[in-house]
Amino acid sequence: MLRLDRGRWKRLSAVPLVAAIVAVLVVPGPSQSAASPPAGLECLTAGDNAFDLTATGGYAAMPDGNTIYMWSYAAGGGAFQLPGPTLCVTAGVKVTVVLHNSLPEPTSITFPGQVQVLADGQPAQPETDAAGTLTSLTTTAAANTGSVTYTFTAGPPGTYLYQSGTDAQKQLQMGLYGALVVRPAGHPERENDRADSAFDPDREYLYLLGEIDPDLHLAVERKRAYDFTRYKARYFTINGRSMPDTIAPNHADWLPAQPYGALIHIRPYDPVGNPKPALIRYLNAGSVSYPFHPHGSDEQLIARDGRPAQGPGGQDLSYSSFLIDVAPGQTVDTLMIWKDAEHWDPQGNPIPVPLPSLQDQIVGPGPETWFAENPYLGGEPGELPPGVVQNNQCGEYYHVAHSHALEQATNYGASFGGMMTLIRIDPPAGCPA
């Protein structure tokens, strides 16, 4: 047995102490380690394009304090999440989705826009009950422990829903939906095969729109009947979240089952430094149209339901709109840039309207307080109250984006909430951390 004298013990004990001190100094503090992941679309990919999804129950948090029992899809035996994981594949590849069912009733997945879907190797088929009534649009996995394997060849590039096809009125409302992104082969930086659909891969966003009638969810949770003639949605969501949770980071601590944020964070268009637009993928998993209004910036609608906006000869039929009206079951893809159209400049091209002096502004909250005391993006602040050096982080600009059916921009009737988020535009040089 190795014996050490006391001096050696002391020397050896000094080594881990020094190492611990170095580690404490080197290891990032909580603000770094807990830093939010970047906003934007988060893909679930698989090398063999095979995905395991488990239909399961869990709880979603609403900003007003309510907690809603939901059904949705967990990825690969992981935790429940709303919406289901965003599956990303390339056009033309064979895709496998194994659905495991832990719900107390049969369920299934349909893939609108994908053709020749097989279920356990056979063509996926609608199902009926003994009386011949349609119960499912496609092959189901049995209640509690059933599973079914769907395979298909990914269709044209674009954005698609995947969703329950069983008792769809109820199961879709319960949250059984997610997004399927099909990327063009060889051009993952494009929305579709057209060269003019190129976007900045770091500025790709998901707006998966939905709604919740809490009474239905409570009935399902308590295994009670629900009268659909009394259906009334009270919560309206983007990626399973409502404002202000939509502007929280992806994987925010307080939203463990709602991992996807909906903040758009861009910089102004610049032909050299920032030439590519952001891409926003809209999907409607709800029961009514959501007239989504991006407010401060029009968007260029380039595709709908996985099909590019083009004529028979390939002519560009995309168009700019201030209203992206997404119908139930529909997807719409838009490109967005934020352009300094008038080139305002405090010296060479000043805004010809004198700014009100500080005392003439309402110093306090209100619509006007999105203002940083400087109308020029990233400019030096103007007159500020004593002791205040900056009104926002770095001279950035925010505007809201929301459903223009204003009841959909509420949390159970309380605005601002619901289907609303923010678009943040940083100064051309970016925003220092």
Place this chain on the structure above:
Amino acid sequence: MVAIPFRIPRPRLGRLVLALLVLALVAVSIVRFGGYADARQGYAVPHDGQLEATLGIRFTQAAVVGDGGLVELRYVVLDTQKASAFQNDTKHPPRLRNERSGKLAWRAALMKQGHELRPGQSYYLLYLNNGGAIKRGDKIEITSGQRRLAHVPVR
């Protein structure tokens, strides 16, 4: 195997060095992490009964959102009438002071007036995060009128 004799020439100096190292470890740990709140585990906002009785609300969350550009302050309504007065006093929103750096976030960016406030329901204020005054993991002091609520962790 054979024990290798090792002798520190000055044993008292060795003990002193070890003690200093232990103290140094404690000190750097406090300096490095002492000012931070645990943003993930067991998040809880301190309660102040007097503040709650005055304002009719209880603060439940402070969070950095908007990719760092905004701070959200969430509260639950305890007393509808008092909470309505608090909510409608748009000229005097609570101020947020970073306890680590002393920096302030003072300018509320989004505050909806005129709600029919429901007891038990949560509402929020958004602040412009002036110059990145508040970061995730900080602790802040919330001041509203004469009332202060200290050590509020920021998620």
